[in-house]
Amino acid sequence: MKGELLLLSNVMFLLGVACGCPEKCHCHSSSKSVDCGRQGLVEIPPDLPPQTLTLHLENNQIHQLPAFAFRSVPQLMTLNLSNNSLSTLALGAFDGLQHLQVLNLTQNSLHSLENRLFHSLPQLRELDLSSNNISHLPASLGKPWENLTVFAVQQNQLQQLDRTLLESMSNVRLLFLKDNLWKCNCHLLGLKLWLEKFIYKGGMTDGVICASPDTWRGKDLLKIPHELYQPCLSDQVPSQALQPGSARRAAVSLPETHSVGERDHSECELQPKPKPANLRHAVATVIITGVVCGIVCLMMLVAAIYGCAYAAITAQYCGEHLAQTSESGRMEGKELFDSSPA
Structure with a gap:
């Protein structure tokens, strides 16, 4: 029975290739992959074979993705959109890709992401957003990504990262964060505590290297002493909560973002000292x-x-x-x- 299904699947793919492989693409029946890279494309090719599992669209000039951009390839598992000119992703751009596991969006011009953009990708395992211009990631990008194991956002414009987003990735094992504009102030305390727990459990990361303030420029966030975050705790946590043994627990519950009208971010910057006063x-x-x-x-x-x-x-x-x-x-x-x- 399995053999017959496999044969039927291959026959359908061959028919799709014979009937409608896009003009500037190369379709490979054995691997069920379609290579449309380096073709100067400005949009997603129409009439892609419906049984396609891997789609290469890297090194083109695609500027945007409309809703249901990949409706013709519902079985897709790997999608490579690296080195394009993507600046806009419609909210339903990836709708219909229930089986997608690997998504590569590196080297584009993305500035931000909608919080429900990846809601329709329950099987996503690897997400690469590196080398873009992303300055902000929402606290949530949809429902928890229980299957995500690799998350990359290096070489962007990020100054802070909400730990709530990272906590939704319960199975992530590889985390790439370098070469951002990390501002090592009180708002990054939650990330520091989360990374310490992440590494303790066996996770791997390339580290968070501070870009500001000047005192910590080039320093690893994980190597900044906890004592220097005490002003953050005293400013944001009631004094009765800072009893012996409770400071760390209180730090974990600190809010990562502030609403409009609260104190300026500069007020939360650490005031480093050569040595703690005590x-x-x-x-x-x-x-x-x-x-x-x-x-x-x-x-x-x-x-x-x-x-x-x-x-x-x-x-x-x-x-x-x-x-x-x-x-x-x-x-x-x-x-x-x-x-x-x-």
């Missing part, structure tokens, strides 16, 4: 204590030497005095003995 005080205390202890020990040593010297001199003097007294007594006894009657 550490400086501890070092100063240790130094002062060491100096005092040294002085006391030196005084005790001088006192001990003086006492020993005094005791030695006193003992010598007493010994000489006793010797003189004994000698004097013997002389007096001898004189008395000599003067007594014979």
